[in-house]
Amino acid sequence: MAVYTTxxxxxVCAFLLxxxxxxxxxxxxxxxxxxxxxxxxxxxxxxYILTLYEQMVEEKDLPFYxxxxxxxxxxxxxxxxxxxxxxxxxxSTLCKRPAAIVSFLNGVSVSKPQITxxxxxxxxxxxMHLAAADFSLALENPLRQANWHEVYAKSQARVxxxxxxxxxxxxxxxxxxxSNWLLDLPNGxxxxxxxxxxVFFLDGTLSGVIDFYFAANDLLAxxxxxxxxxxxxxxxxxxxxxxxxxxxxGYQSVRNLSAAEIAAMPVLCRGASMxxxxxxxxxxxxxxxxxxxxxxxxxxxxxxxxxxxTxxxxxDYQ
Amino acid sequence: MAVYTTxxxxxVCAFLLxxxxxxxxxxxxxxxxxxxxxxxxxxxxxxYILTLYEQMVEEKDLPFYxxxxxxxxxxxxxxxxxxxxxxxxxxSTLCKRPAAIVSFLNGVSVSKPQITxxxxxxxxxxxMHLAAADFSLALENPLRQANWHEVYAKSQARVxxxxxxxxxxxxxxxxxxxSNWLLDLPNGxxxxxxxxxxVFFLDGTLSGVIDFYFAANDLLAxxxxxxxxxxxxxxxxxxxxxxxxxxxxGYQSVRNLSAAEIAAMPVLCRGASMxxxxxxxxxxxxxxxxxxxxxxxxxxxxxxxxxxxTxxxxxDYQ
Numbered sequence: 001m002a003v004y005t006t007x008x009x010x011x012v013c014a015f016l017l018x019x020x021x022x023x024x025x026x027x028x029x030x031x032x033x034x035x036x037x038x039x040x041x042x043x044x045x046x047x048y049i050l051t052l053y054e055q056m057v058e059e060k061d062l063p064f065y066x067x068x069x070x071x072x073x074x075x076x077x078x079x080x081x082x083x084x085x086x087x088x089x090x091x092s093t094l095c096k097r098p099a100a101i102v103s104f105l106n107g108v109s110v111s112k113p114q115i116t117x118x119x120x121x122x123x124x125x126x127x128m129h130l131a132a133a134d135f136s137l138a139l140e141n142p143l144r145q146a147n148w149h150e151v152y153a154k155s156q157a158r159v160x161x162x163x164x165x166x167x168x169x170x171x172x173x174x175x176x177x178x179s180n181w182l183l184d185l186p187n188g189x190x191x192x193x194x195x196x197x198x199v200f201f202l203d204g205t206l207s208g209v210i211d212f213y214f215a216a217n218d219l220l221a222x223x224x225x226x227x228x229x230x231x232x233x234x235x236x237x238x239x240x241x242x243x244x245x246x247x248x249x250g251y252q253s254v255r256n257l258s259a260a261e262i263a264a265m266p267v268l269c270r271g272a273s274m275x276x277x278x279x280x281x282x283x284x285x286x287x288x289x290x291x292x293x294x295x296x297x298x299x300x301x302x303x304x305x306x307x308x309x310t311x312x313x314x315x316d317y318q
Numbered sequence: 319m320a321v322y323t324t325x326x327x328x329x330v331c332a333f334l335l336x337x338x339x340x341x342x343x344x345x346x347x348x349x350x351x352x353x354x355x356x357x358x359x360x361x362x363x364x365x366y367i368l369t370l371y372e373q374m375v376e377e378k379d380l381p382f383y384x385x386x387x388x389x390x391x392x393x394x395x396x397x398x399x400x401x402x403x404x405x406x407x408x409x410s411t412l413c414k415r416p417a418a419i420v421s422f423l424n425g426v427s428v429s430k431p432q433i434t435x436x437x438x439x440x441x442x443x444x445x446m447h448l449a450a451a452d453f454s455l456a457l458e459n460p461l462r463q464a465n466w467h468e469v470y471a472k473s474q475a476r477v478x479x480x481x482x483x484x485x486x487x488x489x490x491x492x493x494x495x496x497s498n499w500l501l502d503l504p505n506g507x508x509x510x511x512x513x514x515x516x517v518f519f520l521d522g523t524l525s526g527v528i529d530f531y532f533a534a535n536d537l538l539a540x541x542x543x544x545x546x547x548x549x550x551x552x553x554x555x556x557x558x559x560x561x562x563x564x565x566x567x568g569y570q571s572v573r574n575l576s577a578a579e580i581a582a583m584p585v586l587c588r589g590a591s592m593x594x595x596x597x598x599x600x601x602x603x604x605x606x607x608x609x610x611x612x613x614x615x616x617x618x619x620x621x622x623x624x625x626x627x628t629x630x631x632x633x634d635y636q
Contacts, residue, residue, distance in 0.1 A: 008429035031347035111326035
């Protein structure tokens with residue numbers, strides 16, 4: 001949860017003059033989003049989310065993120081739609097920070113996803129992959145497999161603080177992944193962070209997808225592997241194959257996975273575990289002052305990794 | 319800012335069944351309120367604020383606070399109106415905490431109050447004092463003058479950490495206030511925390527008053543003294559007499575202050591400074607874990623106190 005920047009009434013009134021979205025009625029800082037300051041903005045025309053991009057997001061990448069939301073939204077995906085300013089731009093400046101206003105999405109995240117949810121998640125993921133196929137911008141994934149060694153290096157000196165066997169486990173796995181990563185699988189724009197927090201439901205029906213600030217170009221099936229980790233494990237760490245089956249079924253009802261993508265699933269899931277293990281380790285060891293968040297436990301992702309290391313047959317996920 | 323308790327989708331759906339305020343559309347934790355967890359709740363019928371009362375608020379006092387909001391709201395004061403459950407109650411339980419839903423108020427707080435704002439604040443304060451005259455519940459102010467010694471005692475051992483002269487200043491002033499406090503002034507229900515954060519404006523017009531969780535029975539003119547401190551000092555610590563003049567003018571356009579109330583103003587302002595100085599000292603020395611707030615600087619209120627100590631003529635405020 002985060003509100004890193006305080007916006008005054010005068011700031012927001014002046015800011016809104018650039019838009020044609022009605023008169024200010026209310027502005028509330030919301031406890032959502034770790035990287036940015038988010039505000040629920042109510043105007044005479046409706047509800048919006050105002051986001052101030054803090055230093056954790058690369059300013060140069062904002063046109064990609066906002067452009068992707070605009071593109072997906074125009075393609076019928078229920079995601080936040082950037083509001084255009086009177087001059088046609090979607091990115092502005094407020095309190096010396098890049099800022100944007102996007103449409104508000106109804107719905108709430110589910111805390112205990114069921115099969116019915118994972119099926120819909122699979123479907124929307126595939127719909128996003130297809131819809132993004134003709135998106136014109138590209139952003140190489142900063143958290144792609146080739147960069148994991150570098151991400152690990154930032155924490156390496158202190159990883160022992162978490163678990164004394166962790167360095168060895170990570171180093172061996174990084175070597176395995178480097179040798180077994182399959183770069184010739186279909187590539188495209190992936191969400192890369194489609195956790196339950198980022199998917200809204202209304203009355204059991206998926207109503208929206210948010211938080212595109214990890215989106216990037218990478219292997220499409222890697223996005224599905226991220227979802228397996230995010231949606232198909234129980235609180236006790238056990239894998240729920242039914243949820244995973246529904247996730248695949250939902251995905252394949254929209255986009256068929258190739259035989260190579262399916263066969264790669266155990267490796268992709270190990271990679272997805274590694275990617276989140278590494279950033280969670282970093283976040284665990286480096287809680288930024290004022291972040292007002294409890295970092296996720298990295299060990300949860302070590303356990304995911306250890307589970308996937310036991311899987312030799314991709315059918316075990318389906 | 320505060321969200322101390324995480325509410326799941328299942329929790330809130332079950333909770334809403336007790337009310338007749340429409341179907342859940344969205345729930346966002348908001349970064350407002352220090353003592354409670356607050357959520358912006360959107361339903362098919364509109365916007366509401368859902369509050370979970372954390373341990374910092376005395377549960378036994380909730381009927382007073384909620385009853386006062388209901389009473390004031392029925393009397394035409396724009397304040398949060400507690401929503402009645404189907405069984406007629408306004409106080410319920412959610413996530414093992416007392417919980418209530420109140421109406422949402424449009425408006426934003428002003429960060430740089432002007433004369434036009436303080437005049438309206440004076441007016442609404444007097445209107446609340448009159449409207450609360452026939453409110454049937456009572457709550458002795460836990461932060462009344464008689465209790466300041468006790469409040470001070472909780473921080474006494476560590477006050478030197480803030481400023482080495484502070485203990486002597488406080489102790490002398492507490493003695494002065496004990497001898498000069500005028501308990502025979504008109505008494506009633508006061509807001510007791512009408513800071514700029516708790517007053518909303520829309521297009522320069524006061525649109526609502528929030529946060530009644532310090533409301534209590536005390537001297538009415540003490541409430542005005544609290545507002546002098548909260549609204550009539552500049553960021554550099556200097557007193558703005560024009561703002562104070564407008565505050566009085568607004569107040570007296572609705573309720574006449576007695577000669578005794580006016581004469582008592584310097585003492586009441588010293589008391590109002592002491593009351594906030596003491597709680598700010600306590601908060602400064604005891605930041606609760608997970609509170610996600612930067613405590614206010616107590617020294618600001620020491621300076622207010624020192625200013626009021628120089629005032630001998632109550633006319634200097636008007």
